[in-house]
Each structure stands twice: as structure tokens, then as C-alpha cells.
Amino acid sequence: MSTIDAHSHAQGTGEDVKLPLWARYKYAAHFRSKEDEFDACKFGFWLFLATEVLLFSGIFCAYALFRWKYPEAWAEGSSYLDWRWGGFNTIVLLVSSYTMAAAIRNAQLNQQARMRFNLAFTIICGLAFVAIKLLFEYTPKWTGWFFVLDPSLAHHADSGKTMLGGLFHYVEGYGGKAPGKFFSYAFANDPHLPLWWAVYYSGTAIHALHVIIGAGLIGWCLKRSFKGAYGPGHYTMVETAGLYWHLVDLVWIFLFPLLYLIH
Amino acid sequence: MNLTSLYTLAFDKPAAKLPAHDLWFSDHAATTAATHTDWMFMWLFWFCTAWFVVLMGLMVYFVVRYRRRPGQIAPYSPSHNTMLEVAWTVLPSLTLVFMFFEGFKGYADAAVAPGNAIEMQLKAKKWSWSLIYPNGTESPEQVTTSPAGPVKVPVFYVPEGTPIKFRMSSSDVMHSFWVPAFRVKFDVFPNRYTTYWFKATNLDTTDPATKTFSADEKVDPINVKFAGRPYIDHYIFCAEYCGDQHSEMAGIVRVVPMDVYLAKIEAWASESLEPWQIGERVYQQQCIACHSIDGKANTGPTWKDLFGHEVEFTDGTSLSAADMSDDTKFANYIRESVYMPSKKIVKGYQNQMNTFMGMVNEKQLDGVIAYMKRLSEKGQPADKK
């Protein structure tokens, strides 16, 4: 959302160039004051968050409808998910939410180095979240290939087939838990199981996409923070990126119990 | 809560019988429920016309009366009047409540079939309708009427004055069954049943739209035995967009006296047909939209000279002329193409066809194979050559 963080038309004319960027920033010319600008950005961003919530509401509606129509498929589907991975990822996101909030606080207090650290840590958490999803959840379920470090590999009979120099191990009969037409899991009991996977993959994939976008936004903040763009009284961009990150977190807080915990 | 209970909650007895009502712009209603709909429509028509005339009358009057005159500005007049605002909010609201209830009544009548209705099964597919009667037969009759343009459409016989209920389903996309004269349509879905019921009004021979079966063998050879008996035809349209020949997916509902209806379905049930004749019928009812029998190109390959001619598939494989002349190999190929059509696609065509599993049974499939042979030079029985 670089656009919201409008470079001011009134930026630093004839000011002391030795001041950091954030201190030189006044406000965009069409606003009446810096506070006005900050409020406007925040308000606009809240509206944007509302649209994001509505976007996910579609997935939740589909979840609710099919859960009501095919409870057995839903019970069976969620029994294939490992709550430990879901739980671990929840913790990862919660921690990142904390570091994000801390980064905003750092900006307000002009603690530049800590702010950068916290931003970077948040990004790493986001990426870790996506990596865990891909490596330990999507790949084995869809293809039957397990990452060699996956602890749950021990619970399955290893077929002995490996890939990428032993990085991945194949478990016979485990894969095929894919959506719709890709579904080929031989031991399924419920004919509507593909639908469960459709909702699972659509929901979590769209969420993961949001995690990536959020990490990108924070990355942008991080980059600009090296130029001294944020500081007391001027941290709109960090604040909005933070709001976005909390939303992404919140969506996961709903997805996690719905998909992993209730049967 | 289902609608029946909702309905009995709202009204303790069914809608009072209304006098026959003509819809101004259309043929008159052909079912009892349709009569109510027409009455409702005309009521709305006059309601809307009244509002329109009053509002536009005022508008035109004001524009003429208060047109701009040079050097004069508009005199002061109030720009707000709470009483007026309340009045013109509340009064229309009341009429709207009435509209809703009357519409609901008509809908409940049209949606809830009586328990004694004769049940038939209506099947929809791209792009034709077929109706399975209570005794398991289907109507083989077809006509070319104007809605269909270049293709023929089926004729469904239903008895007058009897409640009839269609259990409808589709084998591919959504369709919608609409008989304009009944003033009702309902969508037809794949993998789900919906119902459509109606009770056609008794045939009225004084009505010019009611015809009688001809005694002339040449006009209507099938129905001469019913010469002089009345019938009336209504169009069937598909009202949910379903692709290329959506506009040709038509049909005719023919309302006939009960005895004619019974005689008809009995005759179809006791017909004994040659296998190829069964195949021809399947072709006409289900395959004609996409396959020609005269060699012309269409959505799918033509059936003319299919037997004994080499085919090539999009996956690079092929069946030689010899394979295609082999009775068993040919039959296996056709069987696969009917039940699992996406397995092999003939070069130059798209993967367009859905499976006919459940729509063409074993006997009919044999018929189709026999019919295909008959359409092929090489498939003729020796004595015919």
C-alpha cells in the first residue's frame, strides 16, 4: 500500500536536510494537518480491512453450508489434519503479531534499530508459516511425499522411495487428499471428501497468499526504515502494515479451530 | 418449516376461486394457478399505471405551468413537509404488503403439489427434454414447430383436468422448465430433484386455440384413431441459459382427454420394435443435437458410415477400418464413447460430450449400435445391398 503512504507534495522544502526523513515530513498538500492525514489513512485502511473480512466470509459460508450438508465428510476430513502443525503455526503467527506491535511502538519511540529487528522478525515468522504449510501439510497430503525432517514421517511406513537425494520420502497410500477432481485418496469413507479438501485448500491458500502479501508490505517498511522514513509522529505505513498483519492473524485464528479442532 | 405448513398458517383454506382472467398481452391461462397469476399481473398493471399516470401528469403539468420566465425567480414555497413525507412513505408501504401476500398465495399454489398428482419424470440435458410416464414409457413423437428452428422437438401428452407432477433432473448443466401458458417455470439441476406441478384446465372446444385430431391419414397418420377428439398444444421453453442450442431446447405439451392419454402411453408400452428402430428413437431424442446422420459436420462426428471406417483420436491412437468393421471391436468402441466419452476424442473435435450412463440403457445401446450399422454402407445386412 505504498500509495496510501503518499509522499508529501510539501516534503522538505528548504528544511534542514540533516534531519531524518520522518522528521522532515509534513503532510500531503490536500490535507489540513498531519493528524488529518494520519486519521484519513487509518480510516481508509480500516475500510480496506472490512473488505478483506468480507472476502474471507465467502469461504466461511461455503464451510458452514457444506459442514451442515455433509457432516461426515467434514469429520473425516478434519481428522486427517494434524492439530499440532496448525497449533504450531498459530503460535508462529501470534509471536509475529507481537513483534509487529512492538515495531510500531519502536517507531513511536524512535528506536530505529529495534524497529528494524522487529520488522525483520515478523517477516521471518510469516515466511516460516508459509514454509511449514507447504512442506509439512500441503505436500504430504496431496502427493504422499514427506519432508525428511517431518516428525510424523516416523508414524508411517516408509515405502523406501526417495526424491531430491533423500530430502523427501514417499509414503504409499497417504497422498491424494486433494480437492475436486484431483482427489485420489483410496481409503476415503465419504464421497464428499473432495469438497472438504476444496474448502481446506481454497481457504488456507488464500490465507497464505495474504500472509505473503503482508510479509511483502512489511518488507517494504523495512526497506524504507533504513532510509529513516519512520519515527515519532510519522509511522502511518508501519501502523497500517501492522493492522493488515493482525487481520491476517485473526483470520487464521478462525480458520485454525474450524479446520483442525472441531470435528 | 416447509411451505405447506407456512401456507396453512397464513390461510386456512386454499385461495378462493377467481373468475377466469385473461392476461391482456398473452394467450389465456391454461391452468387454475395461472388464472390467479394473470389476475395478479393485471392488478399490478393497473396499480403501476395509476401511479405512473399521476406522477407523470404532475411532472408535465409542473414543467409547463412553472416554466422559466425571464427576470422572474421562483417564488418561495416550502421545501419540507413532514406530514406529506410520512404519508407518501406509509401509504405505498401498505399496498406493498397486499402485493406480497397475494403473490405468496399464488406461489404457494404453484409450488406445492397436491398428494394425488400423477408423477412423471422429466429429464433435461443439452439440449432436449424427455418425459418418462408412470408406466415407464417415453413419447417417441416429435414435431417441427417454429420455436425449434432447424431441429425437431418432442411432444408430451398430458391428461386434462388432472394434477400432474414432474420430478425433474438434469444430466449436465442447469436448465429451466417453462410452459408460458401455465405461467410457471422452475429450474432443473444436475444431481438434485426439483418438482413442477400443474393441472391443465379442461379442454374447451369453443376456444379457438383448441384443435381436434384430423381424420385425414396424410395430416397426422399417428393420431387418426383419435379423429375428432380435442387437444391443445402449449410451448415448452428452456428458460435457463444452457449453451449453444438453448433457444432450440423446446417442446410441446399436448393436453388431451384422459382416455386419449391412456391409450397413448399404453400403445407406446406395447410397441415392439426392431433394435435399429430403438436406436433411431434414442438418436432422435438424445443424440440429434450433436451428431448428424447425413455426413454433415456438427458438434460431434457424424454417424453416417461410421461402421467400417478408420478413426483417428486426439491422443494419436486410431482404430483401423478393419477394427471398425469388427462387430465386437466396433461395439466396444461405441460403448466406451457413450458411457465414457472423454476417453477418446476424435481428431478435430472438442471434449464436449457428457456421459450417457443412466440415460441410455443396455437395450438402447444395442439399438444405437444396430442403427449406426444401418447408417453405414458397410454395415448393411447382405440382403439389403
Place this chain on the structure above:
Amino acid sequence: MTTLDSKTHGLDHAHGGHHDEGSYLTPRGGWISTVIQWATTIDHKKIGVMYLTAILFMFFLGGVAALAVRFELFTPVRLDANGNVTGQWLAHLPLVGNVEGETQNVNPGNNLYNRAFTLHGAIMVFMVLVPSIPASLGTFLLPLMLGAKDVAFPRLNLLSWYIYLFGSIFAVLSVLMGGVDTGWTFYTPYSTTTDADSWRVVLMILGAFILGFSSILTGLNFVVTIHKLRAPGQGWFDMPLFVWAIYSTSIIQVLATPVIGITLLLLTFERVFHVGIFDPALGGDPVLYQHFFWFYSHPVVYVMILPAFGVISEVIPVHAHKKIFGYRAVAFASLGVAAVSFIVWGHHMFVSEGELAATVFSALTFLVAIPTAVKVFNWIATLYKGSIALTTPMLYALIFLFLFTIGGLTGLPLGTLSTDMHLHDGYFVVAHFHYVMMGGTIMALMAGLHHWWPKMFGKMYNSFWANIGAILVFIGFNVTFFTQFILGVKGMPRRYATYVDELTIYHQISTFGSVLLLIGFLVHLFVFVHSLVAGRQATQNPWGGLSLEWETETPPIEHNFHHEPVVKHGPYDYETTVPPGWDPKDYPIPHAARSHAVVVKH
């Protein structure tokens, strides 16, 4: 009044201001740098003009597709005695090659017809009507009416424009690849199975998805602008009603568009990955798709009509020099329509959803008629004792009232359960929505365009020919679409490339009407081009409007106002205010009123 230096009448802007600012239209530098300036501008006025151009162009494209539809329907398709197919039109067009892969067909015309009406519907809805008034007139006027220098997020505004352009390119690409035959509603499972081997359907769906983002961002921008950037002295109830309408519209855009976003995304997944959420073959539910689709697409019809209401609420008072009747009622009716619009979507599915749902949605549908009725009553009451000038904008406003009333009233038999079972998916619906969309929104767009044209481009147009155009459009419209009500009642289903003999005459009348429409719009096109090339210079306030946009120069200077305006009178206080830029001699306020009149201090 403002602190505006009021000697600055439109013509001589050079002398007026404290800064030596020229009109926003004045080119700076050579033509290449001018083009670059326009392409990278964050000036809402330039963005508004670019939107306007694109939308009119899209309207033209959609209109061409409409004519193709009408010409195909001029005669029914038949098989003659020799086995030849007659009555086709599209199939014989030399320009239209046969669509790849679809060649072998009894009736190739059908295929082309289906692509033509889908193209027509999709362009008209997603690329013309949804952005129409808010994106063109709204972007241009909103900051002016609020006395602001720009919208809250100028660069986001430019981004919206590029997203719009990008989305339209996707859609156009899919047409170049052979077009799409799903109908603008993309109903499953047809839309997920048709043209299975081709990407064009996905492109079209993604195009609509992208256009949705443009819509969301514009709406969001407007809401914030209205909250934060009103001029000093301008309370909520001092805003012009156009702003109220844009505000309500934006709220709908922000709240409803994400739902179509997710729907189209799932539809794409469905097509590309066959995930099965809407596919009955896999246990999915096509009716769920319809619920999702209409949850957006019903509110969106009010996105189309509310700005039109706003335009009419401006044009009528200004050209009648009369305070709007029931300002608050009209303002709240906008919000009321916006609120109710979210709970009536099921009325598009009376014959596919369950009985209880149908009943509830029918009842709710009637609710939405009430706030709309209130507006119509207030507009007509405004005319009472006015001083009505039959200028082109006013003429179009009257045409709007006429056509929209018919369109709205015919919504009633559609909302009534029993009659809708007959009328659904027939030409009655087609006629209904053309009366509200074209008779409503497009007519209001024409009213607004003629009303603000002088402000936007600094030129007057030839009112005589503009009026001729308006009358042609009015007649042509009724000839085209009134017959379609009759067709619908008689049983003509929509999306049909051919029809039964009984209906031929009505289809032919309708096609004649559409040719009249074309002529009418061509007259307008000529009038506009003529105005740009050779039009008389416009004055600052040709109609005597009281809202803030009339207080600045014509065309506005780059930063809109020389000084931030301060609002001291309402936008419709005709009894007490001499319009800015007018000589009090030309606007003699009666003595009684003059005592508290606000006269421009020169």
C-alpha cells in the same frame, strides 16, 4: 460565500488568482510530455476525464454488441424446404470468423449470438455502468463539491484507474481470443464447463475480478474523502445530494465487491483446478454460487442507480432554481436504499432456491421500493413552483423520471412471487433492467454530462442539437424496450437466438428502435465533438448552481480553488442566494428574502 476573488469569471483566469495557475486542461510542454503528464497525473480532474473517455468508449463497444444482438433477432432462424438455414445474421458477417473449435454446428449463429450478448452484458455492467457516474463525474466533482484540493488518496485514485484499464484489457483480450458465452452472470456449472480447453473464460472472470478491485479502491477513497476533506462550514447536511449519493454508493462498493471477489476467485479455482465447490457432480452447490453472485450483484444495481439519483437531485433544483424538496428525506433514502439492498438478493432466484427463502426475499424486496418511491415523490415536488428551464440536462432529468419510474414499477411484478414465476428469465426482466439501467443510469449520466460539461471542458455545446439527440434517444428507447415487456409476458425467454413465429413483429419493432437509439447517440457524439472543437467559451456558472464547483473557474484551475472555500449557504438555497458569478440584476431575490440573503461580496 467564499473568499474567492470573485472578479474571476470563467474567461480570464489569468488575472484572477493570487497564484498564476492555469486551467487543469492547459497543456504544459510538447505533446509527448502532455501525454506523460496525463498518464501519471494524480489530479482527480484529469483522472475523471480519462475515466469518462474510457467509459464512453466502452459504452460504444457495448452498444455495437447490442446492435449485433438486435440484428440477429430481426428474423427467427428457420430451416427452409431445401434444408438451408435462414434468418441468421451474425453467421454471415464476413468480419466474424468462426470461433475456433466450435465450427461444426447446426447453427453457428447461436454460438456467435451467445458471445454477443455476454459481451454486451459484461461490458455494460462491469465496464460501463458500475464505474460510470462515480468514476467519471464523481472523481471529477467530489473534491470540488467538498471544496477540497483532491481526493484523500490521490495516488490510490490513479491506481484505481490503471486497475480499471488493466481489467478491461483482460476482458478485451478474452474477446479477441474468441469471446465468452457464459452470460454476464457466469452461472455454474455451465460457466465452469464451457469452452473447457480455452483460457478465455478465465480471462473474462479475472477481468471482472480485477475491475472489482478498482471499484473497491475508488469507493474507499471516496468515503474517506467525504469524511475528512469537507470545506470548513460544510456539515453533513450542507453537502450536495450528489455527495450523499456517492457516499451511499461507495459504502455498497466497499462492502459488496469483496464477495464477488471471492466468488470469482473460487470460480477460477473451479475452472482451473476443478475444486468442486459449485460443481454438483462433486457434491458442490450451484445455488450457492448464485447466492454469492447475487449477494454482490443485487447491491451493485444500486451502485449503478444511486449516483444517478444523485445527479438528478442536482440537476432538478439547479435548472428549476428551486430548493430541493425534503433534503433530509432524499439523503436518508440513499442510505436506506444502500442498507436494504444487502438483504434482497434472493429475488433473482425465486425459481431455484427453497420456498422459505423465496418467500422471505419477496417480502424484503418490497422494502427497497419505499425509499426509492420517496425520492421520486421529492423530485416531482421540487418542480412545484419552480422556475423551470428546459435545458438539455433538465430534459434528460425528465426523461430519467419517466423511464426510471417505469423501470422501477416493473420491478414490482418481478418481486411478486407468483408473477415472477412466469416472468423470470424472460424479456420482461430484460425490459425491466434496461429501463432502470439505461433509462435510469445512462439517462442520468447524459443529464450529468450535459450539466457539468461546461465546467469540465470550459465549452458550451449546441443545445438545439443536444435536445434533438435527447428526443431521439427517448423515442428510440421506448420503441426498443417497451415492446420487450410485451414479449416477456407472451413468453419470450431471454438469451434466445431465435423465437416462435408469433413474436416476430415485436422483435422487429424492437430492432427498429435500436437503430433510432444509435442515431440519437451519434447526434450526441457529434454535439460533443463539435463543442470541444468549436464550442463557445463557457462562463463560470452557466446554469446558476450553488454548490462549490460553480464557485471556481471554468474549467477549474489545477488546485481547484485559489483559496480554501468556506461554506456559508446550502447547495440549494435559491430563495436567499444569488448564484456565484451571477449579477444580482439577473437574479432578483424578493425583498422579504433578501433581508437574510447572502450576496456575493465583490
